[in-house]
Amino acid sequence: MPHSSDAPVQVIGACPHDCPDTCSLVTTVSQGAAIKVQGNTAHPHTGGVLCAKVSKYTERSYHADRVLQPLKRSGPKGSGQFVPVSWDEALADITQRLHAIAQRDPEAILPYSYAGTMGMVQSESMDRRFFHQLGASLLDRTICASAGSEALAHTYGGKLGMRVQFFAESRLILIWGSNSIASNLHFWRYAQEAKRNGAKLICIDPRKSETADKCHEHLQLLPGTDAALALALMHELIVNNWLDEDYISQYTQGWDALKARALQWTPERAAAVCGLAEEQIRSLARDYGTTEHAAIRLNYGMQRVRGGGNAVRAIACLPAMIGAWRHRAGGLLLSSSGVSPFNRPQLHMPQLLGERRPRTLNMSQIGDVLRHPGDAEFGPRVEAVVVYNSNPVAVAPESAKVAKGFAREDLFTVVLEHFLTDTADHADYVLPATTQLEHWDIHGSYGHTDVLLNRPAIAPEGQARSNGQIFRDLAAHMARLDPAFAAPHFSESDEALCRAAVAYTAIDFEELLERGFANIPLPDAPFAEGHFATPSGKCEFDNPRLAQLGINTLPDYLPNYEPPTAEFPLAMISPPARNFLNSTFANVASLQRMEERPLLELHPDDAAARGIADGDTLRVFNARGEHICHAAINGRARPGVVVGLGIWWRKQGLNGTNVNELTHQQLTDIGRAPCFYDCAVQVQRA
Numbered sequence: 150m151p152h153s154s155d156a157p158v159q160v161i162g163a164c165p166h167d168c169p170d171t172c173s174l175v176t177t178v179s180q181g182a183a184i185k186v187q188g189n190t191a192h193p194h195t196g197g198v199l200c201a202k203v204s205k206y207t208e209r210s211y212h213a214d215r216v217l218q219p220l221k222r223s224g225p226k227g228s229g230q231f232v233p234v235s236w237d238e239a240l241a242d243i244t245q246r247l248h249a250i251a252q253r254d255p256e257a258i259l260p261y262s263y264a265g266t267m268g269m270v271q272s273e274s275m276d277r278r279f280f281h282q283l284g285a286s287l288l289d290r291t292i293c294a295s296a297g298s299e300a301l302a303h304t305y306g307g308k309l310g311m312r313v314q315f316f317a318e319s320r321l322i323l324i325w326g327s328n329s330i331a332s333n334l335h336f337w338r339y340a341q342e343a344k345r346n347g348a349k350l351i352c353i354d355p356r357k358s359e360t361a362d363k364c365h366e367h368l369q370l371l372p373g374t375d376a377a378l379a380l381a382l383m384h385e386l387i388v389n390n391w392l393d394e395d396y397i398s399q400y401t402q403g404w405d406a407l408k409a410r411a412l413q414w415t416p417e418r419a420a421a422v423c424g425l426a427e428e429q430i431r432s433l434a435r436d437y438g439t440t441e442h443a444a445i446r447l448n449y450g451m452q453r454v455r456g457g458g459n460a461v462r463a464i465a466c467l468p469a470m471i472g473a474w475r476h477r478a479g480g481l482l483l484s485s486s487g488v489s490p491f492n493r494p495q496l497h498m499p500q501l502l503g504e505r506r507p508r509t510l511n512m513s514q515i516g517d518v519l520r521h522p523g524d525a526e527f528g529p530r531v532e533a534v535v536v537y538n539s540n541p542v543a544v545a546p547e548s549a550k551v552a553k554g555f556a557r558e559d560l561f562t563v564v565l566e567h568f569l570t571d572t573a574d575h576a577d578y579v580l581p582a583t584t585q586l587e588h589w590d591i592h593g594s595y596g597h598t599d600v601l602l603n604r605p606a607i608a609p610e611g612q613a614r615s616n617g618q619i620f621r622d623l624a625a626h627m628a629r630l631d632p633a634f635a636a637p638h639f640s641e642s643d644e645a646l647c648r649a650a651v652a653y654t655a656i657d658f659e660e661l662l663e664r665g666f667a668n669i670p671l672p673d674a675p676f677a678e679g680h681f682a683t684p685s686g687k688c689e690f691d692n693p694r695l696a697q698l699g700i701n702t703l704p705d706y707l708p709n710y711e712p713p714t715a716e717f718p719l720a721m722i723s724p725p726a727r728n729f730l731n732s733t734f735a736n737v738a739s740l741q742r743m744e745e746r747p748l749l750e751l752h753p754d755d756a757a758a759r760g761i762a763d764g765d766t767l768r769v770f771n772a773r774g775e776h777i778c779h780a781a782i783n784g785r786a787r788p789g790v791v792v793g794l795g796i797w798w799r800k801q802g803l804n805g806t807n808v809n810e811l812t813h814q815q816l817t818d819i820g821r822a823p824c825f826y827d828c829a830v831q832v833q834r835a
């Protein structure tokens with residue numbers, strides 16, 4: 150820690166946010182205060198550039214609304230009324246309550262966390278040990294990526310793919326289901342380099358996003374129809390013989406079956422399903438089938454529908470059909486997190502469960518989970534929930550039910566947070582957490598393949614403590630009631646946990662201390678000669694193991710759960726806003742100004758048919774609820790599709806709701822994930 154009287158110093162850290170870029174940060178500290186946060190020029194993937202959100206990091210860390218002492222509820226559940234209490238009082242009361250529940254049935258306790266910080270220590274180390282020792286229910290962390298991740302694993306054997314820097318050498322890049330300029334800026338820098346070198350960029354997205362604006366072509370398909378498009382591309386690759394037969398025969402499995410299926414998908418058939426012109430599909434297939442070094446940047450935006458898993462499987466077959474994997478600048482990237490070297494069992498210590506095998510509850514159905522009365526199949530009713538690194542009341546689907554669940558007077562809720570979010574408002578105790586500037590952590594990335602270390606730049610603000618420290622403190626208090634919590638693994642420091650995460654791996658911790666980042670040694674072109682991580686070692690077009698899961702063994706097109714109807718004729722998608730990160734930053738004034746207010750983008754025809762003008766106040770509704778916001782007729786929505794950019798806090802909404810008031814809790818075909826973009830609504834002037 151820099152001494153307060155020292156001249157300004159620079160501390161190297163890592164961006165904690167749930168963003169594929171995992172930037173290396175340089176924080177300038179003067180007199181003990183962080184005065185600016187910049188991108189590290191020495192880290193190639195960061196290139197000295199940060200997004201607008203994190204460039205303003207000090208505005209968030211020093212925000213006047215930060216929770217800086219433990220708070221105890223003083224009003225009705227959900228009222229957001231609290232009184233300050235001491236750490237000792239809060240920890241003693243919380244551990245007594247949890248212990249009493251655990252004595253009856255530890256599965257009545259549920260941890261709820263996601264990627265508010267992506268660091269291994271503050272997101273999955275001491276917390277896991279604590280809940281495993283308790284025997285609490287396990288959480289199925291499906292809210293974001295599990296449909297695509299599992300689909301990819303069923304095809305390639307893991308979350309593996311192209312290395313992001315080699316997109317700069319590609320000749321054709323399909324940006325598929327991703328608004329890269331908003332949510333993957335540092336990939337976009339590589340794509341720009343390719344574009345300057347003559348590459349063609351094609352965006353496949355129902356919304357005319359900022360990224361679509363900058364691509365050569367844009368296929369503005371209907372939400373949830375990507376598998377139909379992929380199958381028609383296969384059809385064209387087959388009938389025009391744009392195939393790498395040698396790659397297919399050596400390194401893939403199930404070609405004859407896939408071919409038979411694809412031949413049923415003429416461009417004509419797919420065009421009708423996707424809401425595209427036949428010629429757009431033929432032209433895309435020609436580009437893809439005839440350009441060497443063709444690359445696909447697939448992203449999670451296209452898997453948030455009923456058939457999202459199958460769509461990822463279908464798209465993932467394409468590079469193997471044309472042998473794009475032979476070169477490092479060809480192939481596909483969805484997530485690179487499969488190369489992560491971290492020693493998770495060392496951090497999580499699943500052995501603390503002993504003989505116990507707690508149930509697993511799906512975070513994407515938290516609305517139903519919290520309102521379930523309990524029965525033989527479900528197990529005990531949830532009596533306590535501990536939330537950290539997540540804001541489920543705003544981000545989980547069908548949020549009226551989520552808010553109702555959290556409003557249960559008999560639910561004991563502890564929230565570790567920086568701010569009084571919608572979720573924290575429902576807590577019995579809010580515990581003040583440190584931000585990335587104030588704690589140690591170690592990070593992998595799902596967009597590049599480096600490991601980064603985050604050193605604390607400043608002392609914790611107020612009485613804030615790191616998640617790691619809070620779980621150590623909870624364990625220490627629990628030890629008074631249950632001696633198992635006195636074991637030494639409950640006092641390992643955050644810094645020691647950083648070291649443990651990479652112990653016995655190819656990553657040198659001293660190098661991390663020195664530079665802030667380290668490369669994982671990897672081949673340039675992972676599947677140039679097959680070597681897929683599947684049991685067959687091949688790219689599994691046909692995966693027979695899927696039959697046991699009740700899933701079609703070949704990729705298929707599954708229509709959405711909620712196709713538009715006469716009553717609810719518009720398909721609503723709600724992708725991330727450029728200047729927020731999920732619901733994080735929605736309370737930072739300078740970023741809020743850039744996003745203006747909760748908006749719904751409509752096509753001019755859909756607006757005209759309803760007498761709606763730009764800026765009008767709207768009622769967006771379906772059978773689940775209504776959300777009041779403002780119309781944006783800005784040329785980004787296609788006919789029949791509306792776009793509610795996320796994710797504002799519910800309490801910022803005109804009627805106390807956000808877009809998730811309208812979404813449902815049904816799950817994707819693969820990966821048990823939410824279907825945020827598979828949602829039909831109607832819109833009226835309010």
Ligand SMILES: Nc1nc2c(c(=O)[nH]1)N[C@H]1C(S)=C(S)[C@@H](COP(=O)(O)OP(=O)(O)OC[C@H]3O[C@@H](n4cnc5c(=O)[nH]c(N)nc54)[C@H](O)[C@@H]3O)O[C@H]1N2
Nearest residue numbers: 326327328332356372373448449450451724725727730731
């Ligand atoms: N600025 C910013 N960056 C973020 C985030 C953020 O909230 N803000 N969130 C972070 C997180 S948690 C994640 S998971 C990633 C997400 O990263 P991405 O998955 O790349 O998400 P987006 O960039 O929103 O891209 C999703 C795009 O998919 C489009 N889309 C919606 N439905 C469909 C469909 O059915 N088919 C196709 N082809 N496209 C569809 C949307 O219109 C949107 O433009 O981004 C991360 N980065």
Ligand SMILES: Nc1nc2c(c(=O)[nH]1)N[C@H]1C(S)=C(S)[C@@H](COP(=O)(O)OP(=O)(O)OC[C@H]3O[C@@H](n4cnc5c(=O)[nH]c(N)nc54)[C@H](O)[C@@H]3O)O[C@H]1N2
Nearest residue numbers: 263264265266293538539540544565566582723731732733
């Ligand atoms: N309608 C709709 N809903 C969506 C999506 C969508 O596209 N449309 N996207 C979905 C996706 S992809 C995702 S990933 C989820 C994301 O949902 P969440 O994971 O809940 O992400 P955030 O909303 O950013 O909330 C993270 C919270 O963690 C807190 N936090 C950050 N760092 C720390 C820390 O070190 N300690 C503690 N204790 N707290 C910390 C932040 O203050 C913030 O309130 O939302 C999903 N919801």
Ligand code: SF4
Nearest residue numbers: 164168171172200203
């Ligand atoms: S949010 Fe993403 S782009 Fe912005 S600084 Fe963090 S890692 Fe980089």
Ligand SMILES: [Mo]
Nearest residue numbers: 167292293294
């Ligand atoms: Mo996400």
